[in-house]
Amino acid sequence: MSKQILLIDGDKDHSISLKTYIERLQHDVTIASTFEELKQHLDSKKTDVILADPYIHNNTASCLLAKKKETPLVQIIIFTSKDRLDSAMDFFKSNALGYLELPINRKALELFLAQAQKNIALNQKIKQDAKTITKLQGAHNFYRQLFEEVPCYISVQDRTLRITASNKRFKRHFDSRTGGFCYEIYKHRTSQCPDCPVVETFRDGKSHSTEEIVTTTLGKQYNVLTRTAPLKNEKGEIIQVMEMSTNITQIRQLQDHLISLGLMLTSMSHGVKGMLTALDGGIYQFETGLTQKDDNRLFKAFGQITQITEKIKKMVLEMLYYAKSRQLQYEEMAITDLAQTVVDTVKPMAQNYGIKLDVSIPKTLGKIDVDSNWMAASLVNFLENAVDACVIDKDKSKHCITFDVKKTSRKTVCFTITDNGMGMDTETKNKMFTLFFSSKGSQGTGLGLFIAHRVIQYHGGTVDVDSTPGKGSSFCIRLPLQKPDDVKNNTICRDEPLTLPLTGADTQG
Amino acid sequence: MKKKILVIDDDLNIREYLVSLFKDNGYEVYVAGDVKQGLSQTKKNKPHLITLDIEMPGEWGPRFYHQLTQDPELKDIPVIVISGLSGHQCAVVKAVASISKPFDRDELLKIVKETLKK
Numbered sequence: 344m345s346k347q348i349l350l351i352d353g354d355k356d357h358s359i360s361l362k363t364y365i366e367r368l369q370h371d372v373t374i375a376s377t378f379e380e381l382k383q384h385l386d387s388k389k390t391d392v393i394l395a396d397p398y399i400h401n402n403t404a405s406c407l408l409a410k411k412k413e414t415p416l417v418q419i420i421i422f423t424s425k426d427r428l429d430s431a432m433d434f435f436k437s438n439a440l441g442y443l444e445l446p447i448n449r450k451a452l453e454l455f456l457a458q459a460q461k462n463i464a465l466n467q468k469i470k471q472d473a474k475t476i477t478k479l480q481g482a483h484n485f486y487r488q489l490f491e492e493v494p495c496y497i498s499v500q501d502r503t504l505r506i507t508a509s510n511k512r513f514k515r516h517f518d519s520r521t522g523g524f525c526y527e528i529y530k531h532r533t534s535q536c537p538d539c540p541v542v543e544t545f546r547d548g549k550s551h552s553t554e555e556i557v558t559t560t561l562g563k564q565y566n567v568l569t570r571t572a573p574l575k576n577e578k579g580e581i582i583q584v585m586e587m588s589t590n591i592t593q594i595r596q597l598q599d600h601l602i603s604l605g606l607m608l609t610s611m612s613h614g615v616k617g618m619l620t621a622l623d624g625g626i627y628q629f630e631t632g633l634t635q636k637d638d639n640r641l642f643k644a645f646g647q648i649t650q651i652t653e654k655i656k657k658m659v660l661e662m663l664y665y666a667k668s669r670q671l672q673y674e675e676m677a678i679t680d681l682a683q684t685v686v687d688t689v690k691p692m693a694q695n696y697g698i699k700l701d702v703s704i705p706k707t708l709g710k711i712d713v714d715s716n717w718m719a720a721s722l723v724n725f726l727e728n729a730v731d732a733c734v735i736d737k738d739k740s741k742h743c744i745t746f747d748v749k750k751t752s753r754k755t756v757c758f759t760i761t762d763n764g765m766g767m768d769t770e771t772k773n774k775m776f777t778l779f780f781s782s783k784g785s786q787g788t789g790l791g792l793f794i795a796h797r798v799i800q801y802h803g804g805t806v807d808v809d810s811t812p813g814k815g816s817s818f819c820i821r822l823p824l825q826k827p828d829d830v831k832n833n834t835i836c837r838d839e840p841l842t843l844p845l846t847g848a849d850t851q852g
Numbered sequence: 853m854k855k856k857i858l859v860i861d862d863d864l865n866i867r868e869y870l871v872s873l874f875k876d877n878g879y880e881v882y883v884a885g886d887v888k889q890g891l892s893q894t895k896k897n898k899p900h901l902i903t904l905d906i907e908m909p910g911e912w913g914p915r916f917y918h919q920l921t922q923d924p925e926l927k928d929i930p931v932i933v934i935s936g937l938s939g940h941q942c943a944v945v946k947a948v949a950s951i952s953k954p955f956d957r958d959e960l961l962k963i964v965k966e967t968l969k970k
Contacts, residue, residue: 613907616936617863619954624869627957631876640872647865695864735909 346460347388348372351381351395351403361394364449368456378402385410392418392459394452396445397431404434411438416466418459422447496567496588499574500525500541507583516559525586529557544571544584557588566595614658622651646691653688660720661794671714671801673826678708678756682748684719689726693744698733701745708750712826717798724795725760725818732764732816739763756822763815772810803827854880855968858899860890860916861934862908866953870903870934877961887911891919894926900968906935906943917944930967934960 348370352358355376362372373388375381378400384390385406397404411417421431422443432442440462441455490497491511499508504525509518518528525541526532535542540551552570559565567588574583628644631637682704693700726746733742747759767775776796799806803823810816857879859870867883874881882897884890886908894902902920906913913933921927933944936953944950949963 613936616953617866620936621863621865621869623954623957624865624872627869628872631872643868647868651865 345369345371346391346456346463348392348394348456349381349384349388349390350374351393351397351399351407352376353396353399361447365394365452365456368453370456378406381406390417391463392420392456394420394422396423397421397434398423398427404431408435408438416463418462420452420455420459493587495590498525498586499583500586501583502545504535504539504541516563516565517557518560529555531558540569540571541584541586544573545581548573548581554591555588564592565590566592611658611662615655618651618655618658622648622655625651646695650691650695657720657723657791661791671717673712674715675710675712676715678711678748679704679706681711681713681715681719681722682708682746682758684715685722685726686746688719688723689730692727693730696730696734697742698730699741699743701743703745703747703749705749708748708756709824711756711822711824713802713822714798718802718822721795721798722758722820724791725758725820728792729760729762729764729816729818732762732766734764736763736765738765738813751821754824756824758820758822759817760820761815761817766812766814766816767808767810768812772808775808776806854878855901856880856882856897856899857964858882858884858890858893858897858902860884860887860902860908860913861905862886863905866905873957873961874964877964879964887913887916887919890916894920894929895923898926899929901964902929902931903934904931904944904947906933906937912943914943917947921946932960932963932967 348365350358350362350365350372352361352374353376358374358376362374365372370392373384375384376399381400381403393407393410395403395407397407407419411419419435419439420441420443421435421439422445423431424445428442428444431439435442440459441451443451443455493510494512496513496516497510498506498513500506506518506521506523506525506528508521526534526536526539530536536555538553540553543549543551550570550572552568555567555569557565557567568591569586569588572585572587573581574585576582625644625648628640628647632639632641632644682702686700686702686704690700726744729744733744736742742763744760744762747761749757749759751757775792796806799820799822803826805821807819807821808816809819857874859867859874859881860883861867861870862885864885867885871881871883882893882899884893887910890902890904893899904913904916913935917931920929920931930948931944931946933947933950934953934955935943935950937943948967951960951963
């Protein structure tokens, strides 16, 4: 392919004859016989090869060297008289492709030009390859970023299930190093899991999926949906398998809560039907008590209607609280009055079941800032729970509940409810304040103690539980006498429906 | 001689309601709060009819019915299911009636009367 050759020569006849010779070799030749012509050409035109006598002007040599530094692809061939050749070599060194002595040996010139052409082609190829490498590096970084940032756990495994690569999320939650076995890292097992999808993919080359529970390095358990994909070499052989696991823990938790909600609605509907039947019973007793003029029946009917009405009221309030809670309506009230209201509400129920209710309420307890409706409802819930624990317990002939109120400091009051009912095992005790958890089967909604506990918490109080299966339980409810500061500043505004997962509920016994 | 009815229900208020209702209508009434008590009361008093709740603590109503039918002396006692549980109609297939809570007392009395006539 023809090259653009700049011929720098002060000897006009010599340059013309050289030009004619080089043009015969299929190159384009431009002659510069003065320094000005040289400058003009270098600034404005493309030059592949410079064939130059560097001594036509004082600045020619340094000008050529500057050009070489600026455009390294330019090939320089020097020719000069024998006596100046050494000094030219000292000046240009390896920046020139070759040195020719005047008169120029045409064969040597031809060889240098051929070499220059080769160098130019090689340099162009290197330039092209460098461009391709930069492009590849960009693509590599892009795919690396995709691999690292994908919002799921990715690991690449060999046939022994050893992890050879993993993404950032996997490293953060499971193992920062590579080289461990999948089953060790994900499941803390010592051998391969049954029905391993990676093994299946190695076997049939297809994608497989499973749902697993995995444990992070911090001991947290996650539900993950796992999918595999084969990684093949140029021959199409599976050399590794990629495993992608998506964390679906929140979806599973939500499903569990929806199931609980469904169960709660079923049990609530059953409970409402039972209450309505009992209410019908009360009305019947009342009507027949009136017609039969039976005071005893009338009195009993009234008690029954009052009790069922309270139950229905409580259930409706619980549902309302769960659907849309309200801000606490603080008011100052005597602790004795609060405690007495609670006792008066639960007493008929305890008597009904023949349970002894021992009450200790000192008269000089002072006052407390509370939402009286919610606090009374909450304490009633704890007491009713104690009654239920006694009713369910068939092992003892006599049951007793104590309700003790005392100030534990100048700022705190403690309500202690102790029963000798059936007590709770550790699991029930741990879950008792969880939403929708009930140990009473269809008799409980799983809302009661959850809400009662929340009401105590919102008042800045605490509930301590002590229980022994078969022996009974004790609840110690501590409340501050004054409204807590965060409530004063309105930072606790529980007006939104409660969010999941939650704690709290109707459980004991 | 008064006809005897056994009421099996874990809810005290509903038990008392049924006791008054049946007594007021001339029946002799016995009560049980669970399956175990229900079986011992049945053996002891040989009722002419049993009203049975389905969902009770411990064993369920259908378990009571199963055990009742295992005893040749008791297996023919008619049973009326009274329950708030959805699907209770399928719980005891051979029950003479399955009534949903809250029930219509006249309808219940009518079924009881007709059953005891047979």
